[in-house]
Amino acid sequence: MFNPNIINKTYTLGDYQGDTRLASNRFIILHESGNDNDKRDSQALLHEVQYMHNNYGSAYVQFFVGYMDGKAQVYQIGEPGYVSWGALTANPYAPVQIEFARTGDKQQFREAYRLYVEVARYYANAYGIPLTLDSGGNGIKTHQWVTNNFGGDHVDPYPYFAGMGITKSQLAYDLANGFDDEPEPEKKATINNxxxxxxxxxxxxxxxxxxxxxxxxxxxxxxxxxxxxxxxxxxxxxxxxxxxxxxxxxxxxxxxxxxxxxxxxxxxxxxxxxxxxxxxxxxxxxxxxxxxxxxxxxxxxxxxxxxxxxxxxxxxxxxxxxxxxxxx
Ligand SMILES: [Zn+2]
Structure with missing residues (x-):
């Protein structure tokens, strides 16, 4: 279960920055950065976030997820609930769009991917959006799906995810089910022999x-x-x-x-x-x-x-x- 208290808000846009329109709660849109240089930069997440923060006028999303300093992390740029600028004409329908900073390391990828899925699930639930992937109606959508349905030419995150071992059906499954192998808080924690x-x-x-x-x-x-x-x-x-x-x-x-x-x-x-x-x-x-x-x-x-x-x-x-x- 995702805990929003872990969101790093150091680079969140100010009130006067970005789009002021409320989004309609139809889609959560999933991206990945498409920047292969990130694989050679251990601070890629921070650099991507700083770049997006400084250049929000060209493009920005609500959250950027990646692996840095020994753990999966998530930064906020745009304000959830408001329109962001990551997917052209689909932007007004997405209260949350999520980016992913590439890593070449599969273990790091898995941890960051897990957080990415948890963030998507958390905000889908928060905005009453179904946990379906790229199907009809409201739901979680990839940028690829947006391109197919609204135009544009981006196909993320599928090609990179596939290279890291995550197929479309696995992504759909994980979004729908989350990760239940996380141990429940131990009720009998203080019983100790x-x-x-x-x-x-x-x-x-x-x-x-x-x-x-x-x-x-x-x-x-x-x-x-x-x-x-x-x-x-x-x-x-x-x-x-x-x-x-x-x-x-x-x-x-x-x-x-x-x-x-x-x-x-x-x-x-x-x-x-x-x-x-x-x-x-x-x-x-x-x-x-x-x-x-x-x-x-x-x-x-x-x-x-x-x-x-x-x-x-x-x-x-x-x-x-x-x-x-x-x-x-
Ligand atoms: Zn994208």
């Missing part, structure tokens, strides 16, 4: 020993991160279960001296008093991802079980500590 060892050197232990003595196990190195499946309480202290019957003390991890609430983003968990009563509205405070200082010793709260103490009479169950194995 990874613990990182901070002690220089020590050994994990296992519980299985015929004499009931902690069995010394694997060497654990500082800086290593472990997925913890559970928290074992032993002598009022918490131990993370980092392997099958393998435990490390909380005191040698990045969770030493604190509880980091292992819960959903934006949601909180209840704290209890020493009698096991839930503290009203405490879930407004102890939200997923927040961190609270605790002592090393745990407390057994009636009807609740082992808890971390987070203030004089506030306790939070160990299952809400990161590394508890809690999954939400």
């Amino acid at each position: 990874v613990v990182t060892v901070t002690a220089d050197y020590f050994k994990a232990f296992t519980t299985t020993n015929s004499k009931g003595v902690p069995h010394i196990g694997t060497d654990i190195l500082s800086g290593t991160a472990w997925q913890s499946a559970d928290i074992l309480v032993r002598d009022k202290k918490a131990y993370f279960k980092i392997g099958n019957d393998t435990y490390i003390p909380q005191s040698v991890t990045d969770k030493a001296g604190k509880i980091v609430i292992n819960y959903l983003d934006g949601y909180g968990v209840n704290a209890y008093n020493s009698k096991g009563q839930s503290i009203k509205d405490s879930n407004q405070v102890f939200k997923g991802g927040t961190s609270w200082a605790t002592g090393e010793e745990l407390f057994k709260v009636p009807n609740v079980g082992w808890c971390y103490q987070v203030s004089t009479d506030e306790y939070i169950p160990v299952k809400f500590q990161q590394g508890s194995g809690f999954k939400g």
Whole structure:
């Protein structure tokens, strides 16, 4: 999903520059610069935008997309919604026209192309224009289509796109569907069962020993991160279960001296008093991802079980500590 906040407006035309007519909301028009020199200029996007800004009287569009400084970028020149001058007599029907700065690098192309499609989709939706490509009626149109239907001689962006592996049908598909392989924001972002060892050197232990003595196990190195499946309480202290019957003390991890609430983003968990009563509205405070200082010793709260103490009479169950194995 395109975020318009990323648009670079450094070279946007002033209020008194360019066409003052509102466009009718029929077309989004797609171009590419046709300038093969751009392939040899790592700052091609900036140079194209500066040129267009300085020479808007001959031609300009609303947006210029390209790859520069390690990422796909989009600049605004003309004001969306108003007529721009990129496609002759079709101009009055396009609230947005989009240019593309050439690159010879296919990976850079793919990233810039993706942004270009997202910009087109975003403004088509904003102006109620169908996400169809070069078909009848309103919709997204290439300059080639404009030439076929309104005259002129430009055929962009097809020849260059084809050379970079994007056919007409692929462009149509991408405009219609967007890119859905972008991961959704992770709802459970603050649920986290990874613990990182901070002690220089020590050994994990296992519980299985015929004499009931902690069995010394694997060497654990500082800086290593472990997925913890559970928290074992032993002598009022918490131990993370980092392997099958393998435990490390909380005191040698990045969770030493604190509880980091292992819960959903934006949601909180209840704290209890020493009698096991839930503290009203405490879930407004102890939200997923927040961190609270605790002592090393745990407390057994009636009807609740082992808890971390987070203030004089506030306790939070160990299952809400990161590394508890809690999954939400
Ligand atoms: Zn064009």
